[in-house]
C-alpha cells in the first residue's frame with residue numbers, strides 16, 4: 101500500500117506515454133459514440149426515385165414506352181425522358197452528398213477538446229483521441245470526455261443531468277461510496293462521459309471510452325441525428341408542395357381539355373398532361389435551399405464562424421440586437437498595467453524601464469501571491485488580467501515564485517465570475533497566516549473611513565474613466581492557522597491598493613459596430629467589468645452614445661421586468677452583470693419581438709446562450725459547456741466575425757429568394773402558356789421532351805449556382821428581415837408576377853408569330869422559336885434577378901461558376917436546335933436565319949423589361 105502511493109502519484113503527473121497511448125488505442129479503439137447508421141446509397145436512390153417529380157417522370161417513361169410498343173410511336177421519347185430521370189436523380193444525389201460532407205466536416209471542427217497529461221506534459225486534445233488509462237484534468241466548464249475514476253479534486257461539482265435527469269450538480273469525492281452504488285448517480289468518486297463540470301477542478305483516470313461508457317450504453321436512445329428541416333427548408337417544402345399540386349391539377353386539366361377539344365389521341369394527351377406536370381414541379385427548389393445553406397456554412401467557417409445548428413444560418417440574418425461581451429470580443433484581451441495606487445501613497449504611472457517604488461513593489465507582492473497565471477519561455481497560460489500582473493513582475497525581475505519562498509500558498513478559492521474575486525491563503529515565515537483577496541473593488545469586503553472611501557472612489561473613477569480595468573487587493577493576517585474554509589475568512593480585510601489595466605479595443609470593432617448600425621442592428625455591451633470602464637470603452641467603439649444609459653447588475657436587480665422592458669431600448673452598456681442578468685436581458689428584448697444574439701464563454705453562460713435566438717460561444721476562451729450550448733462558435737472570439745456571419749446569413753436568405761424568383765415564375769409561365777394555347781385552340785405548343793430539357797438545363801442547373809452569389813452591399817444597409825416574413829414580400833411576389841406575365845405573353849406571341857405570320861400554320865416552326873426564346877430567355881434573366889440593383893458589367897461577371905454553367909447549358913440548347921438528329925429527337929425543326937434572329941431578339945425582351953422595372957421602382961421610391 102505504502103509503496104503504491106508514490107507510484108500512483110507519479111502516474112498522475114506523468115500520464116501515459118505515447119507508446120502506451122497507441123497500444124491502448126489499438127486494444128480499445130477510439131473514443132467515439134457510434135453514430136446512427138448512415139443511409140446507404142441505395143436507400144438514398146430509392147428516396148430520390150420516390151419523390152413526386154421522379155414518380156411523374158417515371159410514369160411518363162412507362163407511358164411513352166407503352167406507346168412505342170402499342171402505337172409504334174418510336175423509342176426516342178422513352179429514351180430521352182428516361183435519360184432525364186437518370187440525370188435528375190444523379191444531380192440530386194450529388195448535391196445531397198456534397199452538402200452532407202461539408203456539414204460533417206463542420207461537426208469535426210466543433211468537436212470538444214479536453215486537457216490530458218501525456219509523457220509528463222499537459223496538452224489539449226480532441227475528446228475522440230482519449231484512450232483508456234489517460235490522465236485527464238477537469239476544469240470548470242469542461243465536458244467530461246470519458247468515464248473514469250477521480251483521483252484528485254478541489255471542490256469538484258459535476259452536472260450529470262444528461263445521465264440521471266437530476267438537475268442539481270453533484271459534489272464529487274475521491275473516496276469510493278461505502279455501500280455498493282445501485283445507479284450511476286451514486287458513483288460519487290467517478291466522472292462520466294458527456295457530463296459537465298460546473299465548478300472546481302479534478303484529475304481523472306479514464307476507465308471506459310466510446311460505446312463502453314455509461315452514455316454509450318444509452319447512445320441509441322440519444323441518437324437524435326434525425327435531420328430536422330430548418331424553418332426556411334420547411335417553408336420551401338410547403339411552397340414546392342403547393343406548386344406540385346398546381347402542376348398536377350393543371351396536368352389533369354390539360355388532359356381533359358385536349359381530350360374535349362379532340363386534339364390528338366388520348367394517349368398523346370395524357371403524355372402532354374404528364375409533361376406539363378413535370379415541367380411545372382419546382383423539384384430543384386428544396387435542394388437549392390440545402391445547397392445554399394451548406395455553401396453558406398462552409399463560407400462562414402472559413403471566416404471563423406462555425407455554425408452548430410443549420411437553423412441559425414437563417415436566424416442570424418434577422419438578428420435585431422447583438423449583446424456582446426466586452427473582454428476579448430470587443431477588446432483585444434491583451435492587458436497591460438499602466439497605473440497603480442498603493443493605499444496611503446500617491447497614484448503612480450507605470451512606465452517601461454522605470455523602477456517600481458517600494459510601496460508599488462509591496463502592492464505587487466500581494467497581487468503576485470494571489471495569481472495563477474504562468475509565463476514560460478515558450479508559452480503563457482492563464483487569464484489576461486493575471487498575465488498582465490506576471491508580465492509586470494517579470495519586467496522588474498520579480499516573480500510569484502520569488503515571493504512564495506517566504507509565503508507558500510496553502511489554500512485557494514479560484515476566481516469565479518459570480519464573486520468577481522479570488523483568494524489565497526499563505527503561511528508566513530513568522531508562523532502567521534496571510535489571506536489575500538483580489539478582484540473587483542466593489543466586491544472586496546473592506547472597511548474604510550468616509551474620507552478614505554471618498555479618495556478611493558475618486559482614484560478608481562479616474563482610472564476607470566480612462567477605460568482602465570481596475571483590480572483591487574486586500575488582505576488579512578491570522579496568528580494561528582484558521583480552521584474555517586477560506587470563503588468564510590473573506591471579511592474585515594485591510595485594503596492595500598489598486599492596479600489599472602488597459603485592454604485596447606480590437607481595431608476592427610468600431611467599424612463592425614458601425615456596420616451593425618447600418619444594418620439596423622443594435623449592439624449592446626454586456627460585461628463583468630465596472631460601469632465606468634465599460635462605458636469608456638463602449639464610447640470609444642461607438643456602442644455608447646451621449647444619452648444612452650449604462651446599467652450595473654445591482655441597478656438591474658432593482659428594476660422589475662416591466663421597468664426593464666420600458667428602459668431597455670436606452671441601455672447600451674450592462675456592467676457587473678451575472679449570468680442570470682444575461683437571461684433577463686435576452687428575455688426583455690425578446691418580449692419586444694426582437695431577435696437576439698448573445699455571446700458567452702463561461703459555464704454559467706449556457707442558459708443565456710440557450711435562451712438567445714442565436715447563442716454565440718467563444719472558440720478560444722470559451723468553455724466546452726458554453727460551446728455545447730451555442731448555435732455559433734467564433735474561432736477568433738472577434739465581434740467583427742459576428743457581423744460577417746450576419747452578412748452571410750442575409751446573403752444566403754437572399755440567394756434562396758432569388759432562386760425562388762428565378763424558378764417559380766417561369767414554372768407558372770409554362771403552365772399559363774400551355775393552358776392558354778389549348779384554350780386558344782392552338783393545341784399544345786411544347787412537347788414533354790422540350791419542357792423537360794428547359795426545366796433541367798435552363799432552369800435547374802443555373803438555379804444551383806445562385807447559391808454561390810456574393811452578398812450585395814445593400815443587404816447590410818437594410819433593417820433585419822423578420823424571420824416570419826412571407827417569402828413573397830419585399831417585392832419578390834410582385835417581380836414574380838411581372839416575370840410570369842411577361843413570359844406568358846411573350847411565348848404565346850412568339851409561337852403565334854412563327855406559326856401564323858412567318859409561316860402558313862407551321863406549328864413546328866412556332867414551337868422551335870418558342871423553345872429557343874423560353875429556354876435561352878429564362879437563362880438570360882438570371883442576371884436581372886441576381887442583381888437587385890441595376891445591372892453592371894461587374895455584377896454580370898461576379899459569379900464565375902454561374903457564367904460557366906450558363907454558357908454550357910446555352911451551348912447544349914443551341915446544339916440541340918442546330919444538329920439534325922438531336923433536333924429530331926426533341927421535336928424541333930430547322931429555322932431560317934430570320935426566324936433565328938427574331939427568336940434571339942425576343943429572348944432578351946424579358947431581361948430588358950425586368951431591368952426597366954427596377955429603374956421605374958427606384959424612381960417611384962425616390
Ligand code: ATP
Pocket residue numbers: 425426427428483485486515516517520521522538539540541569570571626627628629630
Ligand atoms: P466580459 O468578458 O463579460 O466582458 P470580463 O471578462 O471583464 O467581462 P469577468 O471576467 O467576469 O468579466 O471579470 C469581472 C471582474 O472580475 C473584473 O472587472 C475584475 O475586477 C475581476 N477579475 C477578473 N479577473 C480576475 C482574476 N483573475 N482575479 C480576480 N479578479 C478578477
